[in-house]
Amino acid sequence: MPATVTAVVGSARDVVVVPASAISDGTVSVVKDGTAQRVRVSTGIVGATVIEVTDGLAKGDEVVLADLDADLPSGDGSQQGTGGFGGGGFPGGGTPPAGLRMRG
Numbered sequence: 001m002p003a004t005v006t007a008v009v010g011s012a013r014d015v016v017v018v019p020a021s022a023i024s025d026g027t028v029s030v031v032k033d034g035t036a037q038r039v040r041v042s043t044g045i046v047g048a049t050v051i052e053v054t055d056g057l058a059k060g061d062e063v064v065l066a067d068l069d070a071d072l073p074s075g076d077g078s079q080q081g082t083g084g085f086g087g088g089g090f091p092g093g094g095t096p097p098a099g100l101r102m103r104g
Contacts, residue, residue, distance in 0.1 A: 010045045017050040018063050029064035030057070036064045 022028050023043065029036040041056030057063070 012045050012052055015044070016053045016057055017047075018053055018057075019065060020046070020049055020051050022063055022065050023051055028053075028057070031062040031064060 018028060023041065026043075027038040027040050030039045031037075039056055039061075042054045044052035044054045046052070
């Protein structure tokens with residue numbers, strides 16, 4: 001009989017988190033003066049879908065989650081995959097604190 005086991009090795013509350021897809025090479029894109037700029041961040045606990053940011057973001061920073069100028073997939077069937085989304089994140093929380101806005 002197959003079983004799935006999840007071991008929690010770390011947890012955090014009231015922390016700044018961003019989707020894992022927003023971090024690339026230790027940086028995130030933040031909107032400053034109407035323009036997206038790369039900002040270096042330090043990370044903490046890594047969840048399945050979100051990552052704790054310990055330094056580099058300030059209250060009120062707008063983190064860019066997607067390139068809104070990029071073409072959307074056509075949906076013509078040329079892309080194949082199994083689909084679905086993974087679960088996870090931080091046990092017991094991991095929502096952005098008041099003042100940090102995510103853009104996407």
